[in-house]
Amino acid sequence: MTPVTSGSGRTLSELFVTAAKQALDEAGVGEIDSIYVGNMMSGFLQKQEHLGALMATALGQEGVSTYKVEAACASGGVAVNAAVKALLSGLEEIVLVGAVEKMSGYTTPEVTTGLMMAEDRMKVASTGVTFVGLNAMIARAYMHEYGITHESIAQFPVLCHKNALDNPNAQFRKKIGVQDVLQSPLVADPLRLFDCSGIGDGAAALVLAPKDMAKKFNDSPVEIAASTVASDTLSLYQRPKITTFEASKRASNRAYKLAGIKPEDVDALEVHDAFSVLGVMALEDLGFAEKGAGTHLLDEGECERDGRLPTNSFGGLKARGHPVGASGVYQIAELAMQLENKAGKCQVSGARIGLAQSVGGIGSTVAVHILRAMN
Amino acid sequence: MSHALQVTTYLCQDCGWSDFHPTSHCPACNGDITQTANNGEGEVVTYTAIRYPPKGFEDQAPYVVAIINLKKGPRVIGRILNAADGVKIGSRVSLSAWKQGTLEFRLSN
Numbered sequence: 308m309t310p311v312t313s314g315s316g317r318t319l320s321e322l323f324v325t326a327a328k329q330a331l332d333e334a335g336v337g338e339i340d341s342i343y344v345g346n347m348m349s350g351f352l353q354k355q356e357h358l359g360a361l362m363a364t365a366l367g368q369e370g371v372s373t374y375k376v377e378a379a380c381a382s383g384g385v386a387v388n389a390a391v392k393a394l395l396s397g398l399e400e401i402v403l404v405g406a407v408e409k410m411s412g413y414t415t416p417e418v419t420t421g422l423m424m425a426e427d428r429m430k431v432a433s434t435g436v437t438f439v440g441l442n443a444m445i446a447r448a449y450m451h452e453y454g455i456t457h458e459s460i461a462q463f464p465v466l467c468h469k470n471a472l473d474n475p476n477a478q479f480r481k482k483i484g485v486q487d488v489l490q491s492p493l494v495a496d497p498l499r500l501f502d503c504s505g506i507g508d509g510a511a512a513l514v515l516a517p518k519d520m521a522k523k524f525n526d527s528p529v530e531i532a533a534s535t536v537a538s539d540t541l542s543l544y545q546r547p548k549i550t551t552f553e554a555s556k557r558a559s560n561r562a563y564k565l566a567g568i569k570p571e572d573v574d575a576l577e578v579h580d581a582f583s584v585l586g587v588m589a590l591e592d593l594g595f596a597e598k599g600a601g602t603h604l605l606d607e608g609e610c611e612r613d614g615r616l617p618t619n620s621f622g623g624l625k626a627r628g629h630p631v632g633a634s635g636v637y638q639i640a641e642l643a644m645q646l647e648n649k650a651g652k653c654q655v656s657g658a659r660i661g662l663a664q665s666v667g668g669i670g671s672t673v674a675v676h677i678l679r680a681m682n
Numbered sequence: 683m684s685h686a687l688q689v690t691t692y693l694c695q696d697c698g699w700s701d702f703h704p705t706s707h708c709p710a711c712n713g714d715i716t717q718t719a720n721n722g723e724g725e726v727v728t729y730t731a732i733r734y735p736p737k738g739f740e741d742q743a744p745y746v747v748a749i750i751n752l753k754k755g756p757r758v759i760g761r762i763l764n765a766a767d768g769v770k771i772g773s774r775v776s777l778s779a780w781k782q783g784t785l786e787f788r789l790s791n
Contacts, residue, residue: 435739443730
């Protein structure tokens, strides 16, 4: 994976190739059967589509099967799901799955408009609401419904910033406190700047192969024990309840079943904390806390690296950075490092099972992956 | 004086789904649709004020967007024009205009 940065001027190809070559080199793989590229906004911001062939060419791998996968901010997670299905079909054996997003170098209104393409253009974007605004509406409803304070929710970005201090790839390596969140500028009431992930560029990549083949390349490969995708209505207003993401529940329940595990078996968790309230809701929707009780885990220090449920141990979307379409692959790459005991200063001691949740749009698509150490 | 604007609701006979936007069949269950008049009265479910707008909305910020439960008919998303008068979750609103695809509400007295 590349460090997440803003303003580097690196192109989509440069970002993707850097991450992909690193993944191929570390796996000791030369020949691949296919490339899956997760990305959300290249067509709008860079006026560039056809990323499958573009990246195959940039990598000198022209000839292989190529695919671009788009599911808004879940593009990376859904690309991994597509790659897993390709392996399970038996039609492909060694698959490169990477995801890339370049968001810096554009005005805030341009990026804001691009992100809103994940919602309904005719009925929702037409009101002038932004993605921060939609999440702000969730945050307000969540705090009202469950009697939770902004202070409680602000613990999530504080945790992520603390964890990112140890991650050399993180975009924001700066410790913050709850008061820093509450006193930062309002973006969309009640959400403030430090409730929100930033604008950044980055790419991450993985090499996937069937288990028996993976063992030839790596003594201790990590198994993808479950890969699921679930959906909900495209628009937030179309749902009777907006303080829970049903797609998170659906995708995770199915993933737990496929992997044969329960939430309490998870040693390392990566959730889609694009906004503080989403981090808290994820803890609930993925089965780690009752509805309205997600912040209790933060109060009790359970989500710290040495807690019962180490969460976003590399800094999460908030502090590692959220190059939107790429984040889902960052999460899985980070979990793989945890399970291989290669996470450096971010290491969660003895982690054997990891879960990653990647959210597209306003909870409209959710990808869940469960990873398991094989050694 | 009322600001209320009469609009048409497209209501599913079978499952109760409804929307303002014309449709011949229910997108939820494919049931038959009937059209009913809606006086646009509703209640605020949640709301926000947009301070960093998308392209094309720059000169309007800040503005308030809300999700609203209409008394008769669907849950919708729209603007609240006089939110500065004191909007809250549960505030009563009525529809005052439907401009370029955007529902515009005002707080009820």
